[in-house]
Amino acid sequence: MILMKRKSVEPIYSMCVQPSFIIGTYNEDGSCNFAPITWVSATCKGGDDYMLVISMYGSKRTRENVIRNRMFSANLVNTSMLPLMDYFGTKHSVDEHVQEPEYGVSCGEVLDVPTLDDSPWVYECEVAKAVEAGESVTFFCPIRNIQMDEKLNCTDTFDVDLTVLDPVIYSGRYHSLGRSLGKIGDFREKTMEKSEEREEILSKFHLHRMLMFILAGIALLLCFIGGMVAVHDITILVIGGILFLASVLYGFFSGAMFCPFCGQIISRQGFGEHCKYCGEKIF
Ligand SMILES: Cc1cc2nc3c(=O)[nH]c(=O)nc-3n(C[C@H](O)[C@H](O)[C@H](O)COP(=O)(O)O)c2cc1C
Incomplete structure (x- = not known):
């Protein structure tokens, strides 16, 4: 909207x-x-x-x-x-x-x-x-x-x-006058098509976002554990760091960091549900 x-x-x-x-x-x-x-x-x-x-x-x-x-x-x-x-x-x-x-x-x-x-x-x-x-x-x-x-x-x-x-x-x-846009009822179908399309876009966006956060969560956990044992071995810390970088790259390339409607980096109106740039409800 x-x-x-x-x-x-x-x-x-x-x-x-x-x-x-x-x-x-x-x-x-x-x-x-x-x-x-x-x-x-x-x-x-x-x-x-x-x-x-x-x-x-x-x-x-x-x-x-x-x-x-x-x-x-x-x-x-x-x-x-x-x-x-x-x-x-x-x-x-x-x-x-x-x-x-x-x-x-x-x-x-x-x-x-x-x-x-x-x-x-x-x-x-x-x-x-x-x-x-x-x-x-x-x-x-x-x-x-x-x-x-x-x-x-x-x-x-x-x-x-x-x-x-x-x-x-x-x-x-x-x-x-510009062009003819259609008859009564034409836009009901278009609204329904649009809302189905919208649902699809949003569910893909939320899936990518969830995967990004799970990956980042695991990465941070590994970094924490790796930090504890780093005196003997820094392998876990390195894996955690690489995984964190991977989660950022995944978020970037899957679109999970950007509004799926206007493409701006996600920033909400206040901490609300709408994109600050296009006003679309994304959460
Ligand atoms: C684009 C346009 C729209 C007009 N719309 C109206 C209107 O809606 N109502 C009105 O009272 N006068 C309107 N006028 C003004 C009359 O057309 C204008 O007073 C006209 O000279 C009246 O002519 P008459 O005395 O022969 O009736 C409009 C004028 C123009 C140029």
């Missing part, structure tokens, strides 16, 4: 790991409005009644539109849509001469909401509930339709290959 070294910091670092969406709504005059929102999550009322949970801070057009129309589209942002996301996120503050990037807009297939043609995954949502907390409002939004990239071949709810979607992950900075 690795002992992760952490430090406590102020809760201002609350932006860790957010999905990136551009929310599409209609303004009062019927024109489209798009804005990046990354405070997005999902929940389920029961059965297949899934809801998007989306939070907005302060006053913004998207918030007004969502409250008035009670529906919106949530367009997942992939890495090639980053210029669009950046544009929509700063459109009110940048000077008016900044050129608007090109993008296509369609209408939702189930709800009357504007959707972005570039997005590989679009939710069409209605608003069921709004909860205010200070300057933020959180909307609970039943998902009425999902448009997913045709390249995806999902067999069930939990079978969505995000590497096909290439989503942008936001933490205050933009990130792209």
Whole structure:
């Protein structure tokens, strides 16, 4: 078991790991409005009644539109849509001469909401509930339709290959996703394999360590006896010395002197059971 070294910091670092969406709504005059929102999550009322949970801070057009129309589209942002996301996120503050990037807009297939043609995954949502907390409002939004990239071949709810979607992950900075690591359950087997492997490593390590100490014990006993009779004959003392050297060499070459996980010479945390260097439990 690795002992992760952490430090406590102020809760201002609350932006860790957010999905990136551009929310599409209609303004009062019927024109489209798009804005990046990354405070997005999902929940389920029961059965297949899934809801998007989306939070907005302060006053913004998207918030007004969502409250008035009670529906919106949530367009997942992939890495090639980053210029669009950046544009929509700063459109009110940048000077008016900044050129608007090109993008296509369609209408939702189930709800009357504007959707972005570039997005590989679009939710069409209605608003069921709004909860205010200070300057933020959180909307609970039943998902009425999902448009997913045709390249995806999902067999069930939990079978969505995000590497096909290439989503942008936001933490205050933009990130792209790494590789796909497996499905639910894959790591249970790996944990079991790992713990069996671990047991094997530890039992070999303890066997070598026991042999090293037995050898060193016999060597020290011989040295003691040899020391008593050394006046007449130093043979036993010499044998004891050689045996002690052998026990040290055995400990060195069998690995009994080193942590079997990180290879550092054995030094415990305090006199505890864990390696001081890697934190693994070795005793
Ligand atoms: C990457 C990124 C993520 C954002 N996430 C959120 C968010 O989760 N909630 C929010 O209220 N504003 C968020 N914003 C800010 C809005 O997108 C921004 O205020 C936008 O200009 C609102 O446009 P609107 O007035 O047309 O709705 C985000 C901006 C960026 C660039």
